[in-house]
Amino acid sequence: MRRCGGSCSARTSDAIVYRPVVPLSPVLRATATYPFVRLNEAAAARRARGLEVIDLGMGDPREPTDAAILQALRDGLRDRMGYPAAVGLPELRKAVARWVERRFGVLLDPGAQIVPTLGSKEAIFSFAQVVLDVTGGRDTVVVTEPGYPVPGRGAAFAGARVVELPLHEEHGFLPALDDVPDGLWERAALVWVNSPNNPTGTVAPLASLERLASLAREHDFVLASDEAYSELWFDEPPPSALQLDDLTNVVAFNTLSKRSSMTGFRSGFVAGDAGLVAALKQFRPNLGTAPQEFVQRASVVAWGDEEHVVHLRETYRGKRDLLLDVLGRKGLRNAGGPATMYLWIAVPDGETSEGHAARLLDAGVLVTPGRFLGPSGEGYVRYALVPTEQECVRAATILEEVL
Ligand SMILES: Cc1ncc(COP(=O)(O)O)c(C=O)c1O
The missing domain is CATH 3.90.1150.10 (Aspartate Aminotransferase, domain 1)
Known part of the structure; x- marks a missing residue:
């Protein structure tokens, strides 16, 4: 049998x-x-x-992925590859900082404000675990729907109450912030936005990110901006939460998956508030999700090229x-x-x-x-x-x- x-x-x-x-x-x-x-x-x-x-x-x-990126991947292979460090290679953090400066006109400190991730999905999924404080009264994660299910699922696995804000066409597929239930912001540990948005293709104007970021500071929650599609635009380049004047309580997640057709490489980053990036650097060695060093070397080439x-x-x-x-x-x-x-x-x-x-x-x-x-x-x-x-x-x- x-x-x-x-x-x-x-x-x-x-x-x-x-x-x-x-x-x-x-x-x-x-x-x-x-x-x-x-x-x-x-x-x-x-x-x-x-x-x-x-x-x-x-x-x-x-x-197809660009040939120079593929070559950098091959060149990155060594006889023995040790564990990659969770903080990532300094070269990669610098390459990301240079890209953010070129693309968004913002200067980030590569040592303090950037951490590489294994694609952005794992980082999005696990982020609630970094900021949720259920016994302290911060038990809620806010997501938008329709949407990419991962932030909500990650929050649920972390034990959060998940609140979905609907995106309706009559509101330009942006969350109606004036209609949120009473007391939501006080219980929120984390609020997710996704712009450009999957699935609606909508771009949130910087002013709407600004409003969410001030709510985040006023009510002590974290604003997480998922910007996986920031480079696939057809009129003008979308803004990033990284362009906000004050990055306190704000982090942005980005990835090479869509920008450079590199889904299988698994390479992204989180950037923004140095205190939150420090918390991620403390948390992430527990996960074992640092990108492989040869992927990080290929990623340096990818972030460095716009053509x-x-x-x-x-x-x-x-x-x-x-x-x-x-x-x-x-x-x-x-x-x-x-x-x-x-x-x-x-x-x-x-x-x-x-x-x-x-x-x-x-x-x-x-x-x-x-x-x-x-x-x-x-x-x-x-x-x-x-x-x-x-x-x-x-x-x-x-x-x-x-x-
Ligand atoms: C909105 C959104 N964010 C993040 C991701 C994750 O992409 P990756 O893990 O490949 O970086 C996806 C993938 O489809 C997505 O649609």
């Missing part, structure tokens, strides 16, 4: 599902299947039937214009803003976001139902402009027929 070290139960198309017999974390048990897993399963089922799927679902860029970013942006612009053209001609409304690799498209009257996405998948185009990204995402679908230009042309042809 086969032993599976747990109870083997349901069987999906290609795998047995194992369920442990131990109780597990209630937060984990309450966590629904990560929405993209459901999406990928639907696409896989279609592919298994030999049918075409053009994947505009998950935001994993498929554009490949300009090229990448133009590639996204081409794909964006192509799909917006067909969607517009078919009467679908682009509700989204001028940045990110996403299109946020209103679904036709009478259809749900899931129903509309299912109709497109039946024709071979995979998009994300807005509902998967939060209740206020109902009424929209998200197109991730990640397939190659050629695949996007094919997607446009399918959309032309099916819409």
